[in-house]
Amino acid sequence: MAKAAWRFRLLGRFSVCADGEPVRIRSRLHQTLLATLLAHPDQVVPADDLVDAIWHRRPKNASNSLHVLVKRLRAALGDPDRVRAEPGGYRIVVAEDELDLLEFTTLLAKAREAGDPAAERALLAEALGLWSDEPVPLPLSEADRRELEELRLTALSRAIALDLEAGRAAEAIPELRRLTQRHPLRESFWAQLMRALHQIGAQAEALAVYAEARAVLAEELGVEPGAELRDLHAAALSGDSSGEWAPVCQLPSRAEDFVGREDVLERLEQLLEPAEAARVVVVWGQPGVGKSTLAVEAAHRLRERYPDGQWFAALYDRHAGRTSAHELLEQLLLASGVPAGQIPAQTGARAAALRARLADRRVLLVLDDVAESAQIAPALPGTGRCAVLVTSRRSLLDLPNARRVRVDPLRGDGGIDLLTRMIGGARIAAERAHAEELVRLCGALPLALRIAGARLSLRPEAPLAALAQRLRDERTRLDELAVEGMEVRASLSLTYRGLSPVAQTALRRTALLPRTGFPAWALGAVTDGGDGDRLVEALTASALLEPRGGDRYRTHDLVALYARDLAAEEDSRPALRRLLDVLLSRGEEVYREAARWTEELQPYQPPGTTPVRLDLPPLECPAGWASAERDLLLAAIDQACSVGWHADAARLADLVIPALHLGGGFDQLAAARQRIAEAARAAGDELVAWRADYGRAEASLAEDVAESERTFVACAEAFDRLGATTELVYSLTGVAFCRMMRNEPDLETAERAVRIAETGEDRIAYCTASRTLAQTLQQHDRVREAMWVLKKTTQEALKLDVPSLTAGLFREMARTALLLGDTEAAASACAEAAPLLSGNPHDEGWLLQLRSRVETAQGRFAEAAATARRSHEIFTDLGDRRAAASSLIWLADALWHGGERTEAAALARQARDALAAMGSTILAPQAEHILNRVGRSA
Known part of the structure; x- marks a missing residue:
């Protein structure tokens, strides 16, 4: 078996991947441990340093807690040799191509030895490219974070120095302005910024930078600038000069109700800093997002930096329509002072005249609501230090040398x-x-x-x-x-009319897709059957789609309503059919994987039809695909029901919901089943309706046991009447399980389910019913009989290749062994179950819960408590409130035995009340037992 290809990231963003797939490190403690070790690759990190980095308050037995944490990290990584114990601490073994920090330091060393400035700059750029563009707080100590940041800033400062030596001052200025604001006490950045401004002849700006640096250093440190800054200040004083120009300000007044946007304004100020070459910035975004208001506010803030004038031209009027390039040039020439009678008649001549007027001037042009680049391209300055601030509903990708800033709806308050x-x-x-x-x-x-x-x-x-x-x-x-x-x-209609016909169709078809986000291929499926890449590019360029990370996009809520209104005027069923066929075909792949660990009913297949299987490239991870496309799958189920295709909706749900169940969100899954049931009943299809109700009861078990029982009872009666034997077995098993959860064991129903299943062909249904029978026998104190049933059923299950089912039987054997007082047999059964988990977090949570009980019985109370906490975390992440509450019961039990009785009582009471609210009282006696013991010991 090939060794996994690992990739650890620490430069600005912490992540772990194996073979290109993310490895989820859920616990903050595990993240901090791993990140701290990675910050010191192949070095022994003292145990005390690790403890101080991981815990804000040292645990009572720090050494043991650290040992347990390391053990779990190895398990999470699936590589026991990755983290090694060394005298006095721990060391992580990592290759250079596995860790970005090692690659970074290697590239820095090569840069120092390059000898050639161009080669050194290229190596530094490659090294800095390893850092995340949007750094997030790392799970590291402050000292380790500072050390990493110092490495980055040193490399960045050297790269900027090389740029200045090569005459690329204008390119370095925006970055230097950001750096001086983020690191105001670092004099080297202030000096580099002054040197860059001096190189482009912006002496006044250089003097202003010196004044700002001096004020910061005096206020924060109480010192004067160093020798380098003072020398640069003297050079700027000797070279300061200014020209003459009669400025004209045409800016509209600022909006009194302008709010927020400080981050965007700061970005615009940086991009529009005067430079030797003209600056062009496009502010773009969806209709109504406030682009014009933002541009006017930014222009007012920049007035002093463009003393030769601030001009404004609106390129769209709701009555007059669009302004042409010819008309725009006339407006701008008039603003520059050219008399109306002297304005050239030809567009080319007007453009040349305007460029001549703007040469070497500092003028800010604000061009509002530009529809296409051709409207303004002739008006762009050719030389000088002008800036052009453009607002548009589109990104204007064909506008040369432009920088782009997308404006989103307001955030926060x-x-x-x-x-x-x-x-x-x-x-x-x-x-x-x-x-x-x-x-x-x-x-x-x-x-x-x-x-x-x-x-x-x-x-x-x-x-x-x-x-x-x-x-x-x-x-x-x-x-x-x-x-x-x-x-x-x-406002939306104006943008829509500017789209190509196929892009207009794509926008309408977004009404079939979830507002939370969808992949490009889904838009292609409902539009023209293609991969959707060009469609999302077209809609994103017009700000009608919002990128959501990766290959996912969404429509703003108001754009979605507009698209839905447009879609209501056409028949979208052919488009939905294409999407459903893709999802059903993918669903077959998902179910083939899920069948190894699911115990659900077999997927519904409409009579007289065959499963949909398109010629698609196979999925690398079908369950992961289903999880990523959860909202799309549920939206498609809803859409299919809306147009009367309840049978397709039912099959798609049966194919993918077992995999979706692993991710929690049971209320969504129950709602999807309810929608199918309603559509099926409206069509007179009782079998599909009751199967959907059965699925709804399964999903509701995590929230309301009593409601699930009522639904299972109704399903059993219906399936008995319809002659649906397998469905009847599952429903009776559900009734027995719910009554067991309510501490009202129903042996008659459990035995009936097994009797019916014995004569059927579905052996998974038989094993599932037999397991529930064994659980019911336990509650009737017929524990040895329960063990006999479990052993017999396990032999049957081993033939079926359904790891989840077999693991569940081993867990029940362990539970039964505990009731018999055989701790060794219980531990052995847990060990048998562990390799069968198959990546099913539910199975992992239940096994951890049982292992906690075994560890408590063995007197290993601290380990038992930690195991129960992990089980509780898993079920909480999945949204399974019933399972999470039951984990708290066994956590309380472990804590009570370990002497932490106050916390034990609080958790037992919390779990008992939560389970009672959900109608599950099977563990109520255990909770009361803990509370009574705590009361007696008080």
Whole structure:
């Protein structure tokens, strides 16, 4: 078997991959341990240093706790030799191509020895490219984080120095401005920034940088700048000069209700810093996101940096239409002072005249609502230190030498702040919850919020709740978001009309896909049957799709409503058919993998049909694919039900829900089954309806045992009437299981399920029923008989190649052995179950829970508590509240035996109450036993 290819990342972002697939390190403690070892590759890290890095408060037995943590980390990595114990500490073994930090230091060493500036700069660029563009807090001690950051900054400073030596000062200035703000006490960056400004002739800016650096150093350290900064200051003073120009400011007034966007404004100020070459920045985003307001605010803040003028031109008017390049050039020449009678007649001549007028001037041009690059390309300055700030609904990828900044809806409290400025803080404070709902219903889109604020300001006495109520109805929300001069739908329509016909179709078809996000191939499937890459590019370039990371995209909520309205005018069933066929074919792959660890009913196959299998490349990890496409699968099930294809929806659900069950979210799965049941009943298909109800009861077990029991009972009666034998076995087994969970063991129902299953062909159903019978026998104190049933059933299960089923039987054997007082047999059964987990987190959680009980019986109370906590974490992550609460019972038991009785009592009480609320009382006696023991010992 080939050895896994590992990749550890530590430079700005912590991650672990094996063979290109992420390895999930769930626990913060494990992450900190691994990251600390990786920060010192192939070095022995003292145990005390590891303990101090991992725990804020040292545990009572730090050495033992660290040992346990290392052991679990090895298990999580699946590589026992990766972390090695050494005298006094631990060492991680890692190759250079496995760890980005080792690659980084190697590249730095090569750069120092390069001898050639170009080669050294290339090596430094390669080294710095290993760092994440968007660093996140690392699970490291402050000292280790500082050491890594120092390595990066030293390399970055050297790279900038080489750029300045090569005459690339203009390129270095934006980065240096960011660095001086983030590291204001590092004099070397201030010096490099002054040197860069001096090189491009921006002496005034260099003097301003010196003043800022001096103020920072004086305030923070109480010192004057060093010799290098003082020398650069003297050089700037001797070279300062300025030209003459009659400035014209055409900027509209700033919006009084402008809020937020400080990060974007800072970015624009950096990109629009005056330089030798003209700067062009495109601010783009979806309709109504506030691009024009943002551009005007940025332009006002930049006025002093462009003393030769600030010009403004709107390139779209709702009445006059689009402004041509010819017309724009005329406007700009007039702004430059050219008399109307002297403006050339030809477009080319106008462009040449404008470039001549702008040569070596510092003018800021704001060109608002540009539809395409051709509108403004002739007006771009050719030389000088001008800047052009463009707003557009598109990214204008064909605009040469432009930098782009996408504007998103308001974040944080930005929406609330905007409403506050429009209608006053008193109304917001009086109905804060409804104000937040208004922001959500408006998608935090400034245009929508301004419309809402305008409507509220017209009626000062009207409650916010009334408008929120009107906006809740998605069918009419876009109609409500309109007021004189402002309309969300009209703004969206303008962008839609500018799309190509196939892109228009793609936008309409997004109505078939989940708003939470979808992959490009899904958009292709519902549009033209292609891979969707060009479609998402077209819609993303028009800001109608939002990238969600990886190959995933989503539509803004208001764009989604607009697309749905458009889609309502056409028949989308052929598009949905293409998508369903792909999902059903993929579902077959998912189920083939899931069949190894699922104990569900066999997938429904409509009579007279054959399974859908398209010629698609095989999935590398079908279960992982199903998890990634969870929302898409559930949305497709819902869409299929909407158009009357309940049989397809039922089969797709049966194929993929066993895999989706591993990820929790049981309420979603229950809702999907409910939707199928409703659609099937409307079509008169009782079998599919009751199968869907059975699936809903399965999903509801994690939340409400009593409700699941009622549904299982109804299913059993229906399947008995319909003659559906296998479905009847599963339903009776579900009834018996629920009654066992409620501490009301029903031996008659459990035995009936086994009797019916014995005569059927579904041996998985027989084994599942037999396991539930054994559990029921345990509750009737017929423990030895239960063990006999389990041993017999296990022999049958071993022939079926369903690891989850076999593991479950071994767990029951372990549980039964504990009841018989045979701890050794219980531990052996747990060991038999462990290799059969097959990546099923539910199975892992249940086995850990049982192992905790075994460890408590063996007197290993600390290990038992740790094992139970891990089980509880797994079930909590999955959203299985019933299983998580039962893990707390056994954690409390381990803690009580270990002497931590106050915490034990609190957890036992919490678990008992939670289980009671879900209708599961099987462990209530165990909880009461713990509480009684604590009470007696008090």
